[in-house]
Amino acid sequence: MTTAQVVDLDLAGRTALVTGAGSGIGRACAERLAAAGADVVVVDIDERAAKEVAAATGGRAVPADLSDLDAVDALPAAVDVLVNNAGLQVVAPLTEFPAHEYSLIQRVMAEAPFRLVKLVLPHMYERGWGRIVNISSVHGLIASPFKAAYVSAKHALQGLSKVTALEGAARGVTSNCINPGFVRTPLVDKQIAGQAAVHGIDESEVIGTILLDRAAIKELVEPAEVAELLAYLCTPPARLITGASITIDCGWTAH
Ligand code: NAP
DSSP states (O other): OOOOOOSOOOOTTOEEEEETTTSHHHHHHHHHHHHTTOEEEEEESOHHHHHHHHHHHTOEEEEOOTTSHHHHHTSOOOOSEEEEOOOOOOOOOGGGOOHHHHHHHHIIIIIHHHHHHHHHHHHHHHHTOEEEEEEOOGGGTSOOTTOHHHHHHHHHHHHHHHHHHHHHGGGTEEEEEEEESOBSSHHHHHHHHHHHHHHTSOHHHHIIIIITSSOSSOSOBOHHHHHHHHHHHTSGGGTTOOSOEEEESTTGGGO
8 A cells, every 4th residue: 555645844954864764664754754855864774775775765874783872872963853763573471581682672772762862952952943753652652461672662762752852842852752553564574473473373363363453443554654644743833742652553552
């Protein structure tokens, strides 16, 4: 399914940095911001994917492993729109959860966003305008079993986003979370296999009985639909939306 770009957004003269922009939601965000005229900095651990997206968007590829916090500190700081998007998932019961995977997920999904916010805020404050959009999840608001590291990191990201909103309020900077349910991306494809193993059921059953179990609308969200919400948050009428957590979850958290 293709999603039309309906939000009227002009980001000419603005620089946007998107993490995890080589794939899935991040790629869709990079494409959407580039379509609005932004210069896009495409950050991803996968150098080939970063270069491909940079070529497609007229942007700049900056390959980086966000679990290396020194590498995060060295990313470009002159950024007007920051999209904290990169993420990964590990599915395991708490009693068996690998400690090193827990630490890795906190670094990539909670600590790196903190370092990036700290890095780009001085530029945003100087220009009196900035948009920080954190791609959180329903798992920033509620929990699911077997996802201890991911749920913890997303809850941390929610807190960071709210503090950023409070501190940036007087300086023209907004900070918000987008909280998707399941989006059709490679991350979800990997989870389907993981959930099938944990629950001992077929991968085909995972989508209906586990992934979309709590969704009122039984559909996967498209990456471009998340990107369109991001686009709206960068428009002038969205200037008073800050510290918010906006779900796009097919009614999952309405229960
Ligand atoms: P994806 O397709 O796997 O894309 C994530 C990107 O981040 C990949 O290009 C990945 O590179 C990159 N990445 C992973 N670890 C990294 C690291 N250490 N340093 C730099 N880049 C790294 O995932 P997605 O589904 O688009 O997810 C994007 C964000 O949306 C994540 O924060 C996720 O939690 C959130 N989200 C997704 C869903 C969903 O259903 N898909 C729902 C809610 C929230 P590699 O592929 O090379 O590892």
